[in-house]
Amino acid sequence: MAHHNIQRGIVSVRAQSDVNQIVANLQKAFSDFQAEHKKQLDDVKAGLPASDHEEKLSKFDREISSLQAAVDEANLKIASAQMGGPAGGIKDKEYTEAFKAHMKKGDIQAALNKGADDEGGYLTPTEWDRTITDKLVQVSPMRQIAGGVSTSKNAYTKLFNVGGTASGWVGEADARTETATSEFAPLTITTGEIYANPAATQQILDDAEINLESWLAGEVQTEFAKQEGAAFVSGDGSNKPFGILTYVTGATNAAKHPFGAITLVKSGNANLLTADGIIDLVYDLPSAFTGNARFIMNRKTMAAARKLKDGSGTYLWQPSYLAGQPSTLAGFAVTEVPDMPDVAANAKPIMFGDFRQGYLIVDRVGVRVLRDPYTKKPYVLFYTTKRVGGGVVNPECLRALNVAA
Template sequence: MPNLQTLLDKRATAWNAAQEFQGRGDDKSLTAEDRTAWDAALADVERLSKEIETEERHARLAAVDYSKVIAPTGGEPGDSDEDRQANAEAAYRSAFTAFTRRGMNGLDNEQRQLLMANQAEVRAGATSPGSAGGYFIPTDTLARITETMKAYGGLLGAANIITTTSGNPLNWPTNDDTNNVGAILAENSQITEQDVTLGQKTLGAYTYTSKLVRLSLQLIQDDAFGVEGWLARKLGERIGRAVAAHLATGTGSSQPEGLFTNATAGKTGAAGQVTSVIYDDLVDLQHSIDPAYRATARWAMSDSALKVVRKLKDGEGRPLWEPSVQAGSPSMLLGSPILIDNGIPVPAASAKSIGFGDINAAYVVRQVSGGQLMRLDERYADYLQVGFFGFLRLDGKPDDGSAFRVYAHPAT
């Protein structure tokens, strides 16, 4: 793998090439060939910047003397990579817990180094790196936050999640080739052309914050219960509520675009069904998506909509809803699993309250790795309190629109 200096040299070369094209005039005066080369140079700068960021963080971690903060067990030269990784994670988790309880002044030099090596800059105005950064939440603590988010917002657990190390705009190509088919070719005949049409989507990284939690110094010092575990649950619940609403019905303007926001209606209820749905409507909705998606499709609705659905029966008087009888297995409706997310609209006039489809194909979430926690020691010192808040960066957008349809209630 290229060393850091090599990457820096390559980025400088790419940047100089981009600047050279820019110096020739505005992009309208450039030839198509020059414009392509300019775009390629800028793309190289962005790619190399990400690689440099990774290398720099690796160098910071490598500079930490783990032997002084890792427990002696499993620290011998013959240990496996898994053991060394486990020891490093245990050391960081211990340092993070100490930071939560006592702040930076309560850490020894090795613990402080370990935290600083896992600090990310919070870009706000002219804030410099290190002056207002959050420390990455340890893996097991972050998992508790993520699970809390999934428990409240099921869509996050079913969507296609792309994890990146930075929050730069993320572009990827899209294609709908379903209307194009092959053909029989007669002998000695020229083959017919059929180009592939590509589109493009872009994901950003909105910053979700838990808002501020203030704890008394006495509570933190006494720590009758695990304060870091309590914080993880509280911060996760707050962030989860905000994320769930946006992943379901976000406008796409200064927030993610929700899966239900502009989804195509596979079935619209008859007049009078402003808060209800019937058996035939669910069958029509289920068959409104192509069979290619139905093998991995599921229902998505709020708990209020599930309450309506659970009362439905087939022609033999049997409930359509099939409750789960095994831990970890979802309840079923017409042979497909049910996902509950209270960010999805409840049954109401003109609302899209029930969805069906392959959510993993239909919706993509870009999440910047590493939820972070910040501790404010000085701001509330005169109250003998310490402030905490967590934040997580992500964005979401519908991807394959053919994979998902919704049931829409009539206006009246």
């Protein structure tokens, strides 16, 4: 255990050193971006063509985006190294070893039967579930910022108090008449099934010293994260999560939540972002939710937001200045979510708020794996499924920017 702690400490120190250098490069890139943007604005005022600067600005913007992504990745590595692995060893060693043997050879062992499925699949051991979930968190931005819960049921239901409780003032000896009672409304988030089907040759499984846990998690994470990412943003709820954008005013789930829809704030321009629109978005959110609030947007939108200035000429967007800190917009953290829409008329390219309280991801406990050595010989397919749901649980702590005048 001490050896592993030392190793994690070394990894953490190295990652810290790397991210410090990246942060320095990021600050320089943004300084160059500001200088070039100033030249462009000066040329516009002088009546000169602004297009001469677009290529340089695009280059700096790509560099900033790349460096910021590297900072975020390094921060995750630092956190992962500091977090360490599960304490107390493998929770179910017998089942884990039996499952591993089945994946390599296909033998059905007695210890594995407790995970048997009518279709021939088997529940992965707890440690494998945790490994896959940890990897999904690392690559899925919505999982990093949203709330999460695990359930053994097909759905998760939460009750909401929609008011109705009455009260009144009375004197010391006055009679206390009965008051109205609160009413509650349920909200149910169902799960849909997501799958991946990685393949390996039987010879690799027989001969190589392959870490099956790490290999399987690495294979499924890309496909799971890709499908989840799109669903958490705009999913229609049909065998998948309800996307967060479907709850905004005027969208398909605007009336789904007992507390109503997510409020829209106009950008101030029919086709573009404006600094005033971003500031309006921030201050439209109740102060009770700003402590953990952040922005989400895609990379193209981030490029547009980097050019916004307040009334004193200060850029609203600021890069990371310390390892472990994200870039900020108007003083709040920014998370890149690739599946958010681009800036366009009537689009909703930016959301702001406390996503930990606002959006809930529901994981049904148990990743299932079906070993299939027959369909695609000489490959062994590992048909891996996981049930995932998602939905807004509190629209009051979220706001969406609508590109409109």
